[in-house]
Amino acid sequence: MSADVQSIVRELRARASALGFDAFGIAPASARPDLEDKLHTALARGWHGDMEWMAETAERRARPQNLWADVRSVIMVGINYGPRTDPLGRLADTRLANISAYAQMRDYHDVVKGKIKELAGLLARRAGAEVKVFVDTAPVMEKPLAEAAGLGWQGKHTVLVSRQYGSWLFLGAIYTSADLPPDAPHAESCGTCTRCLDVCPTDAFPAPFQLDARKCLAYYSVEHKGQIPLAMREPMGNRVFGCDDCLAICPWNKFASSAREAKLQARDEIADLSLADLLALDDPAFRRAFSGTPVRRLGWARLMRNGLVAAGNSGDRTHLPRVRKFLDHPDPLIRGMAVWALKKLDPGEAGARKATARAVETDPGVRAEWSN
Structure with a gap:
């Protein structure tokens, strides 16, 4: 050289x-x-x-x-x-709208x-x-x-x-196009540890070093454009954007420090966002709240879809007024998840609405939500 x-x-x-x-x-x-x-x-x-x-x-x-x-x-x-804090600790607080650390x-x-x-x-x-x-x-x-x-x-x-x-x-x-001297590749150093595989709530890893996105909560909450599949909804818990479980549990994180780049510091209003405040956002408020962040690319409708799943998982009936307001929303993506959340939070009310909804609902996906 x-x-x-x-x-x-x-x-x-x-x-x-x-x-x-x-x-x-x-x-x-x-x-x-x-x-x-x-x-x-x-x-x-x-x-x-x-x-x-x-x-x-x-x-x-x-x-x-x-x-x-x-x-x-x-x-x-x-x-x-x-x-700054362990992302896994946020999953137990169902009042929070849990957003992945990177977002x-x-x-x-x-x-x-x-x-x-x-x-x-x-x-x-x-x-x-x-x-x-x-x-x-x-x-x-x-x-x-x-x-x-x-x-x-x-x-x-x-x-x-x-x-x-x-x-x-x-x-x-x-x-x-330059020929530069290479560094030595890093050897795989996971050893016998399988914590990242074991913690996954949906068994998204067919084998070590392999990921099936069709079972990954990060995929469904961020990349997937349709309704959240029924089998994925309860495992989502209060995750409304992404999932950090397999990253956060890695033992090598004990040597990690928080970000030093000021622009990569978490915004408190996002890190500590409550589920109630998220569900209260309209589209303009969503754009302002998440301006310049990865969440902004998701769009308001899909964030509300995810928020309604989190509301249904929360067991908190104080979310019912917010859920009800979405039952007549023109977007079937939102209506469908509102139906599911209503059935989770108040099965009696959901049953009372079912006959009327079935008669007037034209979207097959939302019809299926009443039938599930």
């Missing part, structure tokens, strides 16, 4: 740290030839659920060179977003992308190389590439685990 390349890498590492990145590593673009088979196996088994974009982009995702033929090296960076703050795409663009620009200037920047918005397999670059390893829950930051790293990738 030439002195010039060594100097460039040292400068990149120093600049990455100054920009607020907590982890930095380099992998050759050819580092994970096994990914193609693993990806196609997962897709063939249907583990992607209705995330059709995964199948549509499979070929470009399978190998970095399929996305960009000129890529020679991949720089992976990570930024810590460790929560309680400014959207990480915006935070990471600005920083990584600056880092990529430095590489382009110093090495005279082409660069492309990705932050979870392109067909890039960030976690296995981060493992190959030495940032950590993919745990049995399929999320990257770091010795320093546990399960709490946002990742970004720089593809470059």
Whole structure:
């Protein structure tokens, strides 16, 4: 390796740290030839659920060179977003609208992308190389590439685990045409521990290191666009956006610290949001409350869908007035979940409404809610 390349890498590492990145590593673009088979196996088994974009982009995702033929090296960076408190402790308080730790703050795409663009620009200037920047918005397999670059390893829950930051790293990738010296890949260090698999309330892991999204609460509360399947509703508890169970229980989190980046600090009004206040939001209020956060992309209707499931699970009859107001909502996604919540909170009232509702309800999905 030439002195010039060594100097460039040292400068990149120093600049990455100054920009607020907590982890930095380099992998050759050819580092994970096994990914193609693993990806196609997962897709063939249907583990992607209705995330059709995964199948549509499979070929470009399978190998970095399929996305960009000129890529020679991949720089992976990570930024810590460790929560201040244990997310598992919030599940017992049914008054709360539980939102995943990563969504309680400014959207990480915006935070990471600005920083990584600056880092990529430095590489382009110093090495005279082409660069492309990705932050979870392109067909890039960030976690296995981060493992190959030495940032950590993919745990049995399929999320990257770091010795320093546990399960709490946002990742970004720089593809470059430059040949850069690779870091040693990180060895898998889960040992015999299966806590992340055991804690999952819906058995979403067919085996260690494998995830079936069709059984994952994070998938249903964030990615899924239809009604929450009946079998998933009670396990959702008070989770209205995402699920942190398998991340939060990892023993490696004992070495983690809370996020140091100010823009990745949880907003108290989101972290401590009550279910009653969530259900009181109309669309404009929703947009204001979650402006600049990942929750904003979910949309008001799907957040209300999730909130109504949480209301039904709460056993708290004080939510009944809020549930009733959604029974006549024009969106069947919301009406259906309101029916379910009403049946959970007041079966007698639900029974009294059933005959009338069946006569006038035209949406098959909502009709099915009265029949379940």
